Amino acid sequence: xxxxxxxxxxxxxxxxxxxxxxxxxxxxxxxxxxxxxxxxxxxxxxxxxxxxxxxxxxxxxxxxxxxxxxxxxxxxxxxxxxxxxxxxxxxxxxxxxxxxxxxxx
Numbered sequence: 459x460x461x462x463x464x465x466x467x468x469x470x471x472x473x474x475x476x477x478x479x480x481x482x483x484x485x486x487x488x489x490x491x492x493x494x495x496x497x498x499x500x501x502x503x504x505x506x507x508x509x510x511x512x513x514x515x516x517x518x519x520x521x522x523x524x525x526x527x528x529x530x531x532x533x534x535x536x537x538x539x540x541x542x543x544x545x546x547x548x549x550x551x552x553x554x555x556x557x558x559x560x561x562x563x
Contacts, residue, residue, distance in 0.1 A: 477525035481518055488514040520546035527560055534561055 488511055495507040523541050527534050538557050541547050547557045 477521045481521050481525065484514050484518045484521070488518070516546060517550050520544075520550045524551075524560060531561060 491507050491510050491514070495511075520541060523537055523546075527537055538547075538560050542554075542557050547553050551557075
């Protein structure tokens with residue numbers, strides 16, 4: 459992250475979180491799948507769409523949890539542990555390495 463220079467506070471505060479765009483894409487994909495399912499996919503495709511929606515929901519939950527981690531490192535422990543125990547760090551990130559990064563960065 460770049461250093462904040464005097465007078466550049468507004469610019470520093472507007473730096474986008476790297477998860478924002480990924481979450482937006484996942485939510486858009488989920489909406490398209492749900493819409494297609496509502497229009498009446500066949501039974502087999504409907505089941506596949508339901509699994510896809512569940513997968514996208516879990517991925518969005520994980521990215522949102524990482525995006526909203528508290529700034530204080532100590533307060534990050536509980537959300538990181540929750541994501542580790544749900545195995546979402548292993549499914550959607552690099553496992554323990556990503557968890558350690560989130561705890562320490």
